[in-house]
Amino acid sequence: MPAAPTSGSRLRLTALLAPPLLWLTLAYLGSLAILLLSAFWATDSFTSDVVHTWNTDNFHELLTTPVYRTIALRTLSIAVAVTVIDALLALPMAFCMARVAGRRWRRPLLVAVLTPLWAGYLVKAYAWRVMLGEDGVVGAALAPFGLHGPGYGTTAVVIVLAYLWLPYMILPVYAALERLPERMLEASADLGAGAWRTLRSVVLPAVRPAVLAGSVFTFSLSLGDYLTVQIVGGKTQLLGNVIASQVTLDLPMAAALSAVPVVLIVCYLAAVRRAGALDSL
Amino acid sequence: MRKRKTSAWRSAAAVCALLLTAAGCGSGGGDGKGGHAPDKLGKGEGKVNIIAWAGYAEDGSNDPKVDWVHPFEKKTGCQVNTKTAGTSDEMVSLMKTGQYDTVSASGDATLRLIASGDAAPVNTKLVPHYKDIFPALKQQPFNSKDGRMYGIPHGRGANLLMYRTDKVKPAPDSWRAVFDDSARYAGHVTAYDSPIYIADAALYLMRAKPSLGIKNPYALDQKQLDAAVALLKKQHKAVGEYWSDYQKEITAFKGGDSVIGTTWQVIANLTKAEKAPVKAVLPKEGATGWSDTWMVSAKAEHPNCAYRWLDWIVSPKVNAQVAEYFGEAPSNRKACAETSDPNHCAIFHADDEKYFQRVHFWTTPIKECLDGRKDATCTDYAQWTRAWTEVKG
Amino acid sequence: MRLSRTARVVLGCVTAAGLAIVYVPLLLVLLNSFNADRSFGWPPSGLTGRWWRAALHSDGAREALLTSLKAGLAATAIALVLGTLAAYAVHRHRFFGRRTVSFLLVLPIALPGIVSGIALNAAFRTVLDPIGIGFGLFTVVVGHATFCVVIVFNNIGARLRRIAPSLAEASADLGARSWQTFRYVTFPAMRSALFAGGLLAFALSFDEIVVTTFTAGPGTRTLPIWIYENLARPHQAPVVNVVAALLILVSVVPVYIAQRLSSDTAGGRL
Numbered sequence: 001m002p003a004a005p006t007s008g009s010r011l012r013l014t015a016l017l018a019p020p021l022l023w024l025t026l027a028y029l030g031s032l033a034i035l036l037l038s039a040f041w042a043t044d045s046f047t048s049d050v051v052h053t054w055n056t057d058n059f060h061e062l063l064t065t066p067v068y069r070t071i072a073l074r075t076l077s078i079a080v081a082v083t084v085i086d087a088l089l090a091l092p093m094a095f096c097m098a099r100v101a102g103r104r105w106r107r108p109l110l111v112a113v114l115t116p117l118w119a120g121y122l123v124k125a126y127a128w129r130v131m132l133g134e135d136g137v138v139g140a141a142l143a144p145f146g147l148h149g150p151g152y153g154t155t156a157v158v159i160v161l162a163y164l165w166l167p168y169m170i171l172p173v174y175a176a177l178e179r180l181p182e183r184m185l186e187a188s189a190d191l192g193a194g195a196w197r198t199l200r201s202v203v204l205p206a207v208r209p210a211v212l213a214g215s216v217f218t219f220s221l222s223l224g225d226y227l228t229v230q231i232v233g234g235k236t237q238l239l240g241n242v243i244a245s246q247v248t249l250d251l252p253m254a255a256a257l258s259a260v261p262v263v264l265i266v267c268y269l270a271a272v273r274r275a276g277a278l279d280s281l
Numbered sequence: 282m283r284k285r286k287t288s289a290w291r292s293a294a295a296v297c298a299l300l301l302t303a304a305g306c307g308s309g310g311g312d313g314k315g316g317h318a319p320d321k322l323g324k325g326e327g328k329v330n331i332i333a334w335a336g337y338a339e340d341g342s343n344d345p346k347v348d349w350v351h352p353f354e355k356k357t358g359c360q361v362n363t364k365t366a367g368t369s370d371e372m373v374s375l376m377k378t379g380q381y382d383t384v385s386a387s388g389d390a391t392l393r394l395i396a397s398g399d400a401a402p403v404n405t406k407l408v409p410h411y412k413d414i415f416p417a418l419k420q421q422p423f424n425s426k427d428g429r430m431y432g433i434p435h436g437r438g439a440n441l442l443m444y445r446t447d448k449v450k451p452a453p454d455s456w457r458a459v460f461d462d463s464a465r466y467a468g469h470v471t472a473y474d475s476p477i478y479i480a481d482a483a484l485y486l487m488r489a490k491p492s493l494g495i496k497n498p499y500a501l502d503q504k505q506l507d508a509a510v511a512l513l514k515k516q517h518k519a520v521g522e523y524w525s526d527y528q529k530e531i532t533a534f535k536g537g538d539s540v541i542g543t544t545w546q547v548i549a550n551l552t553k554a555e556k557a558p559v560k561a562v563l564p565k566e567g568a569t570g571w572s573d574t575w576m577v578s579a580k581a582e583h584p585n586c587a588y589r590w591l592d593w594i595v596s597p598k599v600n601a602q603v604a605e606y607f608g609e610a611p612s613n614r615k616a617c618a619e620t621s622d623p624n625h626c627a628i629f630h631a632d633d634e635k636y637f638q639r640v641h642f643w644t645t646p647i648k649e650c651l652d653g654r655k656d657a658t659c660t661d662y663a664q665w666t667r668a669w670t671e672v673k674g
Numbered sequence: 675m676r677l678s679r680t681a682r683v684v685l686g687c688v689t690a691a692g693l694a695i696v697y698v699p700l701l702l703v704l705l706n707s708f709n710a711d712r713s714f715g716w717p718p719s720g721l722t723g724r725w726w727r728a729a730l731h732s733d734g735a736r737e738a739l740l741t742s743l744k745a746g747l748a749a750t751a752i753a754l755v756l757g758t759l760a761a762y763a764v765h766r767h768r769f770f771g772r773r774t775v776s777f778l779l780v781l782p783i784a785l786p787g788i789v790s791g792i793a794l795n796a797a798f799r800t801v802l803d804p805i806g807i808g809f810g811l812f813t814v815v816v817g818h819a820t821f822c823v824v825i826v827f828n829n830i831g832a833r834l835r836r837i838a839p840s841l842a843e844a845s846a847d848l849g850a851r852s853w854q855t856f857r858y859v860t861f862p863a864m865r866s867a868l869f870a871g872g873l874l875a876f877a878l879s880f881d882e883i884v885v886t887t888f889t890a891g892p893g894t895r896t897l898p899i900w901i902y903e904n905l906a907r908p909h910q911a912p913v914v915n916v917v918a919a920l921l922i923l924v925s926v927v928p929v930y931i932a933q934r935l936s937s938d939t940a941g942g943r944l
Binding site: 330341344364367380527528 | 711719728731732733734735737799803808809891892893903904905906910911913
């Protein structure tokens, strides 16, 4: 239980909180504020210099140009799809690792899940590019079933992003499942619940915050990605690409565009915070 | 409680200070002056910061045999720091930081850098090897202003049409294959991923739709831009992917994901070296192309070393090395004698002015029409960027 | 939980299949590092060891690795200090805005890298540049540390939730000074969480590319930046594969050690 404030603890609290908060405010929140503030400026269209005249033209353009809405929606759906796929994959995998596999196996399995995090994001994305190509491994594996590989495009982006962020989902879910006391599951069984019922009424509610915590990663990492799209996206463009293409040319517009993922993610974080997800991160 | 208040107050004050600095900094340039060219060179500053395309400033760290940076450092005592830029836009923004002395800018960046005053005029007398540069590269609209050179030409190349000889028949000789006929290769057409690619569509329209009256693919009024965008949107349906780097283009053509689209000579050569059945041609409409220029920053902290670099990089031997490594036509005519492949200049058409007359080098589109029209307003690069986002949808 | 045999088999299969999919691209990377074909053509046209030789002689890769290690270690060190302080504040004290702190700490990692990247870039340019601090390793470290703090914060926080504050109180009651309590009670209990958090923070920094792109100065090349630059070069892509293959092989060691050290938890939380 956190201690109730006393004057000594208040002093200590200040000493504890001041460095991280100062860092966060100066290095990060200040930067964000500068960026979002610059969304209200204009750009000299020829020189790309920022002109400091206060206006809301960028937001007006953002809201009235249909192509931005299309891109934002596409990005959002990809992020949701990636999150759902990762959750669906991570739940059985983490369950198996934490509850089904023998104790001896847990550590090697976890190492196996974590190791790919070190392989380099770009290298993995390029490996998928090779696999998804016209004469790649995926096509060859599907050919006997009369199927065709997805090729480069939105599907490929979803697959690769889901692949890249999967460990970020497995890790918190595994941690939650491992913490789940065996006696709770036994109690459920003693009360006559079948495995399915136990899963639904005991296990799932217990891992819900962990899944939401993992989703913070899968959702937000997908929402801002622009490199994977360039590698396997074919002709797809996402919010990240548009921001990246505007950064050097028209910083105020890029800043206005950045406001979209910022708003989406702040809303998402606020929503999952209620479910206690941030505590299980 | 007093302590906490103080710290909160202090951080609030710091944020305000940050915001004020942000608001007050950086004045919009745009007067086009951009510093002065020096009359003579002084002692080297011991250091030079360079922005370059990948492969333009090799120091042997990627391939020990490819190194023209260390010899330069040894000769001049100027330590080289290189920042590799991926796109012209990135180069422009890096130059704006004022941390760099020189940049290998392409024509879609040069005018912007001149106009914003980020690039300074260059005193070509201080670059002895300038005299050997092909005359056709001097005093061009993409590297000079009012008769003053704003940089030293480095090399050039055309954006060719490449196709898989086994999949594209009959052999195309016109850009029609990727525009009006693109549906034949639906899902396998590729195009360069940049707003400047709009000029390729405009170039095709110059011939295909003379009624539009396009004289220069970089000088499009709103109506002409709309026509080019409509054409590109049609092409978009057939595009498999847009490319921006070598590797992507090579694997795509090799694997057959792309069968037709724009390319550079060097990519065509490498793809052929990988035993893929491809061919690159300069279509009958001509082509767009790029010509890179080494520019000096108006805020250069190390101008003396920068000038030494400029002279070094266009000296025959180094110019030949870069041209061969990167795969482009060198700008120094004496470089042709120094290439390890004696046919390099022939393959890349380095001294073939007839060939390059058919190439429209990248130039930044600006409001003032580059084709000399006084009665029309042209679309600028910012509009092209937005149009490109629209095209990709 | 009593699972039927079928359920166990199905779960086992799903996990095995999942892991197989995770490793196929990595195996491909490994295989391609021996691929004689320069553009990772499939199937390989032949096997060769020349990329490994080229990679071992690549100064660029070595320097980039060194830069990445330096940036990662510095960022991790800062994150360890700041994250631990914040975790103690939030989990051992009650104050107004406590939940806001954890919310704010998550922001740097939750917001897209490109947004953080351009925000930091704009800020550094307006604030640091005028006082003569250019972009370089320092700016990269600041950027990385910012999003690494939350990782340490979460790891320490999870541990603090599990060890009772009464432990430290007992130590104090037994007459230990606060540094002694820290040295003999608190720190040993935190050690593995610190290690796990630090390792994950380091891994995150080690593979970061977007924020790095916007915060690195001239000549500051971390390994991901080196990879990015070289993948775009036709001559270099196979060498990149070798570096990646090496990283995968070498990384098993620290990950395994982390697992051993923190046997009581999942061995790290994101």
